[in-house]
Amino acid sequence: MAGFWGRRKREQAETAQQDADLARRAQSSLVAADEHIRLAVDEVSFAEAELGPNAVGDLRAALDSVRTHMQEAFHLHQLNHDEIPDTADELRTRNTRIVQLCEWAEDLLEDRMAALAEPIERARRAPEIIARVRADAARVRERIPHARETVARLATRYAPSALEGVAANPAEAEQLLSFAEHSAGVAxxxxxxxxREQANLAMEAATEAARRAETLVDAVETFEVEALRAEATLGAIVEDSRGDLIAAxxxxxxxxxxxxxxxxxxxxAALPAAGVNTDPFEHLTRMREANAALDAAVAAALERAARPIPELGHVRNAIDDADRQLAVARDVIAGHRGWIGADARTRLAEAERVRADLDRVVGGAAATVPTIPEDDRDQAMEFARRSAQLAGDALRYAQRDIDASRPSAGPHPQWGGPMEGFGRRTGGGSDLVGGILGGLVIGSILDGIFD
Structure with a gap:
C-alpha cells in the first residue's frame, strides 16, 4: 500500500510540474506573439511606404485575423488569474489553447512578412539597382555593333532560314536597352x-529589359559556335550514313x-554543294532522322530474319481454331446460364477480349482479311492461341459447373429417398433450384454433348 501511495504522489508531483511549465510557456508565448504583432505593424508601415498599399494587403489581413484571435488568448489568460478558483484541468485546457493561438499567430505573421522581405530589400536598394541597370545597358550597347557584324558575316555563309532566330537580335536588343534606360529614369x-509602387514597377521593367537585351546579344555569338558545331557533326553523320547504306x-x-x-x-542528295549558303541545323536534323530510321529498319529486319515467320495458312488455322472454341464456349454458357459460375464466365470474357485485340492487330476482322503482314503474324498467332486456350478453359469450367449442378442418382426426395449430394455446385452460379429444374429439362442434351 505504501508503494501505491508513493507512486501516486510522484505522479501528482510530475503533473503539477508539467502544469507549471505549461503556464510559464503560455505567458511567454503571449509576450512573444504580442511583440510579433507590434513588429508586423511597423513592417506594414514601412512596406507600404516602400512598395505601396497594394503590396501589403496580405500582411494587413493577417494582422486583422491575428488580433481577433489574440483577444481570445488574452481573455483566457485573464480567466486564469481572476478571483474565481479554477481546477487543474481548466487551467491546463486554457494554457494549451493560449499556446496554440500564439504559435499560430507567430507562424502566420512570419509567413506574410517573409513574402515581403525580398521586395522590401529591393526597394531599399532601388538607387543601386537603377544604377546597375544603366551600367548593364551601356555595357550591352557596346556589344551591339559587333553583334551586327557577326550577323552580317553569318549571312554570307548560312541560309536565311538558319538565321531566323538571330537575324533581328541586334535591333531588338537596341530597342530593349532604350526601354530599360527610359524605365530607369521613370523609376x-x-x-x-x-x-513608390509605380517606381518599383518601372524598376522591375528596366531590370527585365536589360536582361533580355543581353540574352539576345549573347544568342548571336552562341549561334555562330553552334552552327560550326552542327557543320562538323553533319560531316560525321554523312560519312556514317554512307557506310550504313553499304552495310544495309x-x-x-x-x-x-x-x-x-x-x-x-x-x-x-539534298545536301547542298560546297560554297552554297545552307542551313546546317535543318540538314543535320534530316540526316539524323533518316540515319536513325535506317538503323531501326535494319535491326528489325535482322531480328525478324533470326526467327521464322509463321506461314499465313498456319495463322489462319489458329484463328479458325480460336473462333470455333469461342463459339462452342459461348453456346454452352449461354444455354446453361443458371448453372455457370464466375470462373467460366471470366475465361470466356478474357478470350473474347484477346480475340478483339487480334482484330486490331491485323487491321480488321481476322477471319476475313485478305492477308496479314509478316510483321504482324507472330502477334496474331500468339493472340489466336491465347484466345483458343482461354475459350477451352471456359468450356472446361462450364462442364465442371454443369456436372456439379446435376441432380444425383437415387430416389426422388418426395418419395422419402436420401437427399445427400442433391443439388451440389461449385463456382458462382445462380439459384440452386433453378439449376436443378434446368438440369431436369435439358439433361439429355448435356449428356449428348459432354459424355
Whole structure:
C-alpha cells in the first residue's frame, strides 16, 4: 500500500510540474506573439511606404485575423488569474489553447512578412539597382555593333532560314536597352515623387529589359559556335550514313529497309554543294532522322530474319481454331446460364477480349482479311492461341459447373429417398433450384454433348 501511495504522489508531483511549465510557456508565448504583432505593424508601415498599399494587403489581413484571435488568448489568460478558483484541468485546457493561438499567430505573421522581405530589400536598394541597370545597358550597347557584324558575316555563309532566330537580335536588343534606360529614369522620378509602387514597377521593367537585351546579344555569338558545331557533326553523320547504306545492302531487303535506304539516299542528295549558303541545323536534323530510321529498319529486319515467320495458312488455322472454341464456349454458357459460375464466365470474357485485340492487330476482322503482314503474324498467332486456350478453359469450367449442378442418382426426395449430394455446385452460379429444374429439362442434351 505504501508503494501505491508513493507512486501516486510522484505522479501528482510530475503533473503539477508539467502544469507549471505549461503556464510559464503560455505567458511567454503571449509576450512573444504580442511583440510579433507590434513588429508586423511597423513592417506594414514601412512596406507600404516602400512598395505601396497594394503590396501589403496580405500582411494587413493577417494582422486583422491575428488580433481577433489574440483577444481570445488574452481573455483566457485573464480567466486564469481572476478571483474565481479554477481546477487543474481548466487551467491546463486554457494554457494549451493560449499556446496554440500564439504559435499560430507567430507562424502566420512570419509567413506574410517573409513574402515581403525580398521586395522590401529591393526597394531599399532601388538607387543601386537603377544604377546597375544603366551600367548593364551601356555595357550591352557596346556589344551591339559587333553583334551586327557577326550577323552580317553569318549571312554570307548560312541560309536565311538558319538565321531566323538571330537575324533581328541586334535591333531588338537596341530597342530593349532604350526601354530599360527610359524605365530607369521613370523609376527615379516616381520614387522622388513618393509614388513608390509605380517606381518599383518601372524598376522591375528596366531590370527585365536589360536582361533580355543581353540574352539576345549573347544568342548571336552562341549561334555562330553552334552552327560550326552542327557543320562538323553533319560531316560525321554523312560519312556514317554512307557506310550504313553499304552495310544495309547485306541486310534482308524487306520493304522497310528498302524504304529507309531510299529516304537516306534522298537526304544525302539534298545536301547542298560546297560554297552554297545552307542551313546546317535543318540538314543535320534530316540526316539524323533518316540515319536513325535506317538503323531501326535494319535491326528489325535482322531480328525478324533470326526467327521464322509463321506461314499465313498456319495463322489462319489458329484463328479458325480460336473462333470455333469461342463459339462452342459461348453456346454452352449461354444455354446453361443458371448453372455457370464466375470462373467460366471470366475465361470466356478474357478470350473474347484477346480475340478483339487480334482484330486490331491485323487491321480488321481476322477471319476475313485478305492477308496479314509478316510483321504482324507472330502477334496474331500468339493472340489466336491465347484466345483458343482461354475459350477451352471456359468450356472446361462450364462442364465442371454443369456436372456439379446435376441432380444425383437415387430416389426422388418426395418419395422419402436420401437427399445427400442433391443439388451440389461449385463456382458462382445462380439459384440452386433453378439449376436443378434446368438440369431436369435439358439433361439429355448435356449428356449428348459432354459424355
Amino acid at each position: 527615379e522620378r516616381r520614387r522622388e515623387a513618393g509614388q 545492302r547485306t541486310a534482308p531487303q524487306v520493304p522497310a529497309v528498302i524504304e529507309a535506304m531510299s529516304a537516306l539516299q534522298t537526304a544525302l
